[in-house]
Amino acid sequence: MPFYQCPQCKKTWQYPIEKCPDCSQSLERLSAKKAKVIGISQVTIPTILHPRVPYFVLVLEDENGNKWVQKSVKEYKIGDEFKIEIEESKDAVAIWRAKYDILEAIEKVTELIGRLAIDQKTKILILPTLISPKHPYFAENTSPEFLAEIIKYLLEKGAKIENIKVCGQSFDEIPIEASAQKSQLLKVCQDYKIIPLDLAKTNFIKKDGFEISEEVFNSDLIINLPILKLDSRLGVRGAAENSLKFLKKESYFSLEYLSSREEIVEKLQEVLPSYLTIADGQTIQKADGFTAFLGLTLASFNPLNLDRVFAEITMLGGLPEWLKKIKIEDIPILGRKVEELQFEVGKGQ
Numbered sequence: 420m421p422f423y424q425c426p427q428c429k430k431t432w433q434y435p436i437e438k439c440p441d442c443s444q445s446l447e448r449l450s451a452k453k454a455k456v457i458g459i460s461q462v463t464i465p466t467i468l469h470p471r472v473p474y475f476v477l478v479l480e481d482e483n484g485n486k487w488v489q490k491s492v493k494e495y496k497i498g499d500e501f502k503i504e505i506e507e508s509k510d511a512v513a514i515w516r517a518k519y520d521i522l523e524a525i526e527k528v529t530e531l532i533g534r535l536a537i538d539q540k541t542k543i544l545i546l547p548t549l550i551s552p553k554h555p556y557f558a559e560n561t562s563p564e565f566l567a568e569i570i571k572y573l574l575e576k577g578a579k580i581e582n583i584k585v586c587g588q589s590f591d592e593i594p595i596e597a598s599a600q601k602s603q604l605l606k607v608c609q610d611y612k613i614i615p616l617d618l619a620k621t622n623f624i625k626k627d628g629f630e631i632s633e634e635v636f637n638s639d640l641i642i643n644l645p646i647l648k649l650d651s652r653l654g655v656r657g658a659a660e661n662s663l664k665f666l667k668k669e670s671y672f673s674l675e676y677l678s679s680r681e682e683i684v685e686k687l688q689e690v691l692p693s694y695l696t697i698a699d700g701q702t703i704q705k706a707d708g709f710t711a712f713l714g715l716t717l718a719s720f721n722p723l724n725l726d727r728v729f730a731e732i733t734m735l736g737g738l739p740e741w742l743k744k745i746k747i748e749d750i751p752i753l754g755r756k757v758e759e760l761q762f763e764v765g766k767g768q
Contacts, residue, residue: 420433420451420454420479420481420485420487420489420523421448421449421450421451421520421523422448422449422451422483422485423435423436423446423447423449424446424447424449425439425441425442425444425446425447426444426446426447427439427442427444428441428442428444431449431485432446433485433487433519434518434519434520435448435519435520449483449485451481451482451483451485452482453481453482453500454479454480454481454482454500454501455479455480455498455499455500455501456477456478456479456495456496456497456498456499456500456501457478457479457480457486457497457498458477458478458497459475459476459477459478459494459495459496459497460475460476461473461474461475462475462476467762467763468762469490469762470734470761470762470763471492471758471759471761474490474491474492474758474759475490475491475492475493475494476489476490476491477489477490477491477495477501479501489501490759491756492756492758492759493756503527503531503753503754504531504753505530505531505533505753506531506533506751506753507532507534508751509693509720509721510719510720510721510724510749510750510751511531511720511721511724511750511751511752511753512718512719512721512724512725512728512750512751512752512753513527513528513529513532513717513718513719513752513753513754514528514715514716514717514728514732514752514754514755514756514757514760515527515528515531515715515716515754515755516713516714516715516716516755516760517714517716518714521564521565521568521701521716522568522571522572524715524716525568525569525572525697525716526572527716528697528716528717528718529572529695529697529718531718531753531754532695532718532719532720532753534720535576535640535695537573537576537577537578537640538577538578539577539578539579539582540579540582540639541577541578541582541639541640542582542584542637542638542640543573543578543582543583543584543638543639543640543641543642544584544586544634544635544638544640544641544642545566545569545570545583545584545585545586545642545644546586546587546641546643546661546662546664546665547560547561547565547566547585547587547645547646548560548561548644548645548646548661548699549561549587549595549598549602549604549664550598551593551598551602552593552597552598552600552601552602553601553602554601554602555602555603556702556710557704557710558646558648558702558703558704558710559602559646559704560598560604560646561602561604561644561645561646561699562699562701562702563603563604563606563607564701565644565646565699565701566585566604566607566644567607567610567611569642569644569697570583570585570607570611570613580611580612583611583613584616584634584638585604585607585608585613585615585616586615586616586617586618586632586634586664587599587615587616587617587618587664588617588618588619588668589619589668590663590664590668590671595619599615616634618632618634618664618665619667619668621633621634623667623670624636626690627689627690628674628686629666629670629674629686629687629690630666630667630669630670631665631666631667631691632665632666632667635665635691635692636692640695641691641692641693641694641695642694642696642697643658643661643662643694643695643696643697643722644661644696644697644698644699645657645658645661645696645698645699645722646698646699646700646703646704647698647699647700647703647717647726647729648703648704648705649703649704649705649706649735649764650706651706652739653680653681654730654735654738654739654742655726655727655729655730655735655742657698657725657726657729658696658698658717658719658722658723658725658726658729659684659685659688659722659723659725659726660680660684661722662684662687662688662691662694662722663683663687665687665691666687671683681739681740681741684723684741685723685741688721688722688723693720694720695719695720696717696718696719696720696721696722696725697716697717697718698716698717698718698725698729699716700713700714700715700716700717700729701713701714701715701716703733703764705764711764713732713733713760715732715760717729723745724745724750726742727742727745727747727750728747728750728752728757730742731747731757732757732760732761733761733762733764734761734762734763734764
């Protein structure tokens, strides 16, 4: 858990305010590597936002003396070190919750997943969800804050801005430029001096029945950056579905005559090179079109597993067939546990 300290008066906050209200100094971000348990409470009464009981509320303290509370389904004892496991598995899904600091959540899930090697020569391709010209509060497209923090994270890891491409493609009659501008994703690119890439204008390579943008195969690191949603028909829309935008538009519509969208998505994963999905689960769109705040960031090299974990967190009833095939018990889950985050979206907010 990061804290924010004024370098002058040394006052500390748990949330990122821009400047110290007393000294007007920019705050410094404090990060800790260890935390120990200094207090425990067991909760046995369920609520709408916390339906799974019993669970424990821990008081944690880091090496800097900063304290915070955290929910846990695992029982600890006073004095125990609070540890988070790291596992390098392409099937693992990392989950982290952050109310205020999206960058912290991104750092945490990528650390848990591992396998990220970034330097000044790394060519990076970012694919946010960009499907309609709507304002960010509708949670229709990846939020501009989430994209901005991803770019900031990559630069802090050593990437060069000229090697980062943010791409998208329109599959309908609405120009991609209109969606990029209204969603405010274009402004993020302009702020970082990144020229957005329209995949429809790139070359496409035929591979195993698919026509895939050449940019995918020319990149060292591909980051799928979807916003997660619930859908009355598909159950979950987000991680795996977003990868369809790597395809040529005409090719995709031809495939739809022969197969369902879910079948195309599943087969496409076998053809695409390995890519990392970092999903925006901060504010998500419910099946009725309204939004709910979850404050979550999820990451995985397996987008189908990520969608399945998201369905489990939101307690999605009546899973569609493509999600039923993925057994939740077979997915390594890192960071926060599903049971700690579950509530039936729609009833809680």
